[in-house]
Amino acid sequence: MHTGSDLGQNLSLSALRKENEQLRDRNQLLESILNSVPAMLYCYDNNNKSITWCNAGLAETFGFTVTELTGMGMEFFQHIMHPDDFALAVVAQQSFIDNKSHFGGVARIRKKGEEEYRWLLGLEVPFTWDADGRVREIICAFLDLTHAIDTNAQISVALSEILRRQNENLLNKLTAREKDVLGLAVQGLNNKEIAHSLNLSRYTVETHRKNIRLKLKVRNTTELVAIARKIGYQ
Template identity: 35%
Template sequence: MPDDNQTPPTPQSMHEMEKELELLRQKCAFLERVIHGVPANIYVSDLEKGVVWCNKTNEESLGYPLEEIRKMEGMAYMQAILHPDDQQVPGESVDHYQNFSGAEFGGVFRAKHKDEQEYKWYIGWAKAFARNDEGTVKELLCVDVAMSPHMNTEEQLVQALKDNLRLKNKLLIKSLRKREIEILSLICKGYSTKSIAKKLFISENTVSTHRRNIQQKLGTANVAELVNLASEAGLG
């Protein structure tokens, strides 16, 4: 029921409201133009439903309209665009936000347009965008940038990736115990299992066990990979 004592708006107040409304329209139009025109794929991903919103750049670069993406739900859209060897990337991101409290989470992956066969490299970042009533992350805001072959800073890009890999390897090395680092250093210097055992006054079986544990922690398949990772991290 309307309040009889309420003062009706004056022509001046109506004019001011219309001006504010027009300013809001202009602001929204500008922001929409920026979001859809930025040279990066921007999208919001629900951890259960999949991508629920994306900008025009995302639609154009990968060939899937938002309406079609929403119908695919879950990981179906990601599975359609990602390279077979990079299918684990979205799952790793989801796992990160379901099990850890870290902020941003990034990665490098390959994706292709719906009507093309060739994959392009992308570097992407995500951060928590919305949470449920329990405070658990519900949606992610993601930004993916294509690493175009036409980039004029290829040398800087290569160096940046090397630096990033070096930092990642250093963090892996830090996860090792003191004895494991000691053994890894000797492996990098060319010492055999027998020589390491003799130098450290331990059994060869103990050295072999340490070597297996080191490779498991660092995710390497053989000695060559092990030495290469340690070398990139500045060890040896």
């Protein structure tokens, strides 16, 4: 003979089973979406750059198994990134240590065992934080630009527009006097000549040029002139 208590327990057990089935179906759907999305997705620990999770797309693109990728640190990025672009991995790591809200850019990446590099666009954002509020894990999405061949005209316009806005942002960081100094430096004038032209002391010009390099994140005059021309100085 079943009591009311037995009936209630059976109903509760049935409800739990149904809820578990729904959760299982939902997890399977989400996993299917993450593995089918046309992007390479992964999370990594920002302290040691070790990968904590990735989708099948990342593993397939780079020629590693999901098991191999999980736990790999900087050696993974050394394997896949062009030597000239590898420094970006360190820059990204430091950016989030400095509490940057996102990090994005393009880099040359290749599959394990292949020689040819592809151009990938990546965007990273903080995902988890530790008890002290420091960024712990980062989630990243990579898109393969080498396969984006159906909208060549739009890609060209988009990249030009992005560069124009970036250059405007760089220019807006400079004061009016720094812009004057930069314009004359691009024309090939040295500090003494710039000081004479602007009626400034040579020390003041040197200070302006130091501040310009810091704001534009360049190390020397060659890099300064190169980025100034991209901004629009001739």
